[in-house]
Amino acid sequence: MEKENMQQIYSVEADSYDCIGCAIAKGELTPPGGTIYESRNIVLAADPEVPIPGFLIITGRRHVNSFSMLYKEEWMEIGEVISKAERAIKNLGLAQEITLVQEERSKHFHIWIFPTKDWMIEKFGRGVSSLRDISRYAMENATGSDWEEVEEAVREIRAEFYKGNYEY
Numbered sequence: 001m002e003k004e005n006m007q008q009i010y011s012v013e014a015d016s017y018d019c020i021g022c023a024i025a026k027g028e029l030t031p032p033g034g035t036i037y038e039s040r041n042i043v044l045a046a047d048p049e050v051p052i053p054g055f056l057i058i059t060g061r062r063h064v065n066s067f068s069m070l071y072k073e074e075w076m077e078i079g080e081v082i083s084k085a086e087r088a089i090k091n092l093g094l095a096q097e098i099t100l101v102q103e104e105r106s107k108h109f110h111i112w113i114f115p116t117k118d119w120m121i122e123k124f125g126r127g128v129s130s131l132r133d134i135s136r137y138a139m140e141n142a143t144g145s146d147w148e149e150v151e152e153a154v155r156e157i158r159a160e161f162y163k164g165n166y167e168y
């Protein structure tokens with residue numbers, strides 16, 4: 001695949017599904033660099049639309065929109081995966097600070113694991129209110145090498161994710 005076209009291809013793919021969450025959950029949409037972790041409950045992968053290394057999404061397998069609709073097995077696993085993903089991101093130096101977002105207005109349950117980086121603080125500030133501007137900026141300024149960095153980060157996070165022998 002031509003690296004310059006990767007950003008468009010991922011975005012076009014993402015736009016072409018009725019529910020991008022279901023597309024990821026069913027394996028119809030391959031996220032950048034492939035999945036990091038998956039089980040019968042959830043998929044952990046890089047965001048397919050916003051090229052920020054270390055920006056991950058947990059997507060539920062089921063088409064529901066709320067934490068309150070998850071089975072205990074699902075939300076317990078989500079907690080474990082968030083903990084491991086955050087530690088991997090921080091151990092790799094991809095961010096010192098993480099912002100988690102889950103919006104019920106999205107019809108398919110997913111959680112953003114959003115890394116705060118120095119350039120984001122300098123340009124847009126910290127916290128939830130800055131995430132939309134940061135995402136838009138990253139998408140508008142995306143290059144093929146940005147997507148290569150995302151894929152490289154996925155490889156590193158995957159290795160770190162499985163390396164950690166965490167106790168819960």
Ligand SMILES: [Zn+2]
Pocket residue numbers: 019020021022023062063064107108
């Ligand atoms: Zn869905």
